[in-house]
Amino acid sequence: MSKVVFAECRTYSPAEVLAATQRIFEALDVDHLFRRTEKVLIKPNFLLPSGDETAVTTHSQVLLALCRLLLDLGCRVAIGESPGIGTLAACIARKGLGEPLKKMGVSVVEFTRPEPVPLPEGRAVKSVPVAAELRDFDAVISAAKLKTHCQFYFTGSVKNLYGCLPGMLKPEYHLRFVETERFNRFLLDVHDAVKPRLGFMDAVVGMEGEGPSSRGRAKPAGFLSASTDCAALDIEAMKAVSLSPTLAPYLQERLGRPAAEVINLGKIEKVVFEPPAKMESVLSTIPLPAGLRKVLKRLVVPVPVFSVPPVCKLCGNCQKICPAQPKAAVIEKGRVRFNRNYCINCFCCFEMCPHKAIKLSQPFLMRHWRRLKVPSL
Numbered sequence: 350m351s352k353v354v355f356a357e358c359r360t361y362s363p364a365e366v367l368a369a370t371q372r373i374f375e376a377l378d379v380d381h382l383f384r385r386t387e388k389v390l391i392k393p394n395f396l397l398p399s400g401d402e403t404a405v406t407t408h409s410q411v412l413l414a415l416c417r418l419l420l421d422l423g424c425r426v427a428i429g430e431s432p433g434i435g436t437l438a439a440c441i442a443r444k445g446l447g448e449p450l451k452k453m454g455v456s457v458v459e460f461t462r463p464e465p466v467p468l469p470e471g472r473a474v475k476s477v478p479v480a481a482e483l484r485d486f487d488a489v490i491s492a493a494k495l496k497t498h499c500q501f502y503f504t505g506s507v508k509n510l511y512g513c514l515p516g517m518l519k520p521e522y523h524l525r526f527v528e529t530e531r532f533n534r535f536l537l538d539v540h541d542a543v544k545p546r547l548g549f550m551d552a553v554v555g556m557e558g559e560g561p562s563s564r565g566r567a568k569p570a571g572f573l574s575a576s577t578d579c580a581a582l583d584i585e586a587m588k589a590v591s592l593s594p595t596l597a598p599y600l601q602e603r604l605g606r607p608a609a610e611v612i613n614l615g616k617i618e619k620v621v622f623e624p625p626a627k628m629e630s631v632l633s634t635i636p637l638p639a640g641l642r643k644v645l646k647r648l649v650v651p652v653p654v655f656s657v658p659p660v661c662k663l664c665g666n667c668q669k670i671c672p673a674q675p676k677a678a679v680i681e682k683g684r685v686r687f688n689r690n691y692c693i694n695c696f697c698c699f700e701m702c703p704h705k706a707i708k709l710s711q712p713f714l715m716r717h718w719r720r721l722k723v724p725s726l
C-alpha cells in the first residue's frame with residue numbers, strides 16, 4: 350500500500366523546513382529509496398521567475414532542504430526545469446538560489462531538448478517527448494507547490510511534471526489536446542514517462558482561488574508532504590486543504606484504486622482552500638455528445654479578457670505563449686487583440702501574464718457555480 354506522509358511545518362524558517370523534511374524522509378525510509386552516488390534531479394514548480402513570497406513556485410527553503418538531505422545520503426543532486434515563461438537561470442536568480450546551490454555543489458539543468466520516451470501503454474500517446482536531459486539522472490523528484498489551477502482545478506506533484514516537456518512543446522501539446530479530457534490523459538502519460546521516484550509537496554503556504562499564478566491567493570496550509578505515489582500524494586494533499594480530488598480529472602484513475610495510508614507527523618489541521626471558480630473539469634468527466642459538450646462549453650468555460658495599457662504593459666508574453674494557430678492573442682496597434690474563434694481556452698496567457706492584465710470572463714453557468722455544492726470529503 351502507498352504511504353503519504355504529512356509533516357507539520359508552519360514557517361519557512363530553514364531549521365523548521367529541514368527538520369520537517371528529515372521527519373518525512375525517515376517515515377518514508379528515503380535512505381533506502383536512493384542509493385549513494387545516484388544522480389537525483391529535483392523538478393520544482395518554477396512556472397515563471399517569481400519570488401518566494403508569491404507562492405507561485407516551490408519555496409527555496411524546501412528545495413534547499415531536499416538538496417541537503419539528498420547530499421547527506423551521498424547522492425549527486427541537480428535542479429532541473431523548463432519554465433513556462435523565462436529561463437531556469439532567471440527563476441534561480443529571482444529566488445536568490447544561485448549562491449546557496451553553488452556552495453552545496455548542486456547543479457542547475459535547463460531542459461532544452463526533447464527525446465521521445467516510448468510508452469506502449471500510454472493513454473493519449475505512445476511516446477512522450479520529455480527532456481533529453483532527464484536521461485542523465487537515475488531518479489527524479491517532483492517537488493511541487495500545492496496550488497489550485499483554473500483549468501485543471503489543482504496542480505501538485507503529477508501536473509508539475511508537465512514542465513519536463515522542454516520549451517514550446519508545452520503550448521504545442523496544449524494545442525494538440527484541446528479537449529481537456531485528452532490533455533488530462535496526456536498528463537498521466539508524462540508522469541509515466543518521467544517515472545518520478547518521489548513526489549514532494551510544499552504546502553507550508555499554498556495557493557487558493559484562481560491559481561496557479563498571479564490571480565491566485567497565497568494561503569498557509571502548514572505542512573510538507575511526500576509519497577512515492579505522486580497521484581496519491583496529490584489526492585491526500587487536496588483533502589487536507591478541503592479541495593475535492595473528484596474534481597481533478599487526472600486523479601480519477603488513481604481514485605479508482607485503494608487509498609494510500611496517511612501518516613501525520615505533528616498537528617496537520619484541515620484548512621479550507623477556495624477552489625477555482627470553474628467547472629470545466631466537472632463537465633469533462635460527464636459523458637456527453639460532442640455537440641452538446643460544445644454548447645455547454647460556451648456556457649461554462651471562460652475566455653480571457655485583456656486589459657488595455659497602462660494595465661497591460663505590452664510585454665508580449667501572452668502572444669508568445671499562446672499555442673493557438675493562428676494565435677488568438679496578438680499585439681497590434683498598441684494593445685492586445687483577442688480572437689475568440691481561435692482561442693482554445695488553455696488559459697496559458699492568463700497564467701503567464703506578469704501584470705495581472707488578463708481576467709477571465711464569467712460565462713452564465715459559471716456565475717452560479719459557487720452556489721453549487723462541491724462534494725464534501
Ligand code: SF4
Binds near residue numbers: 662
Ligand atoms: S502578458 Fe499581460 S501585460 Fe503582457 S502583453 Fe499580454 S496582457 Fe499585456
Ligand code: SF4
Binds near residue numbers: 670692697
Ligand atoms: S488566447 Fe490565451 S486562452 Fe486563448 S488560446 Fe491563446 S493562450 Fe490560450
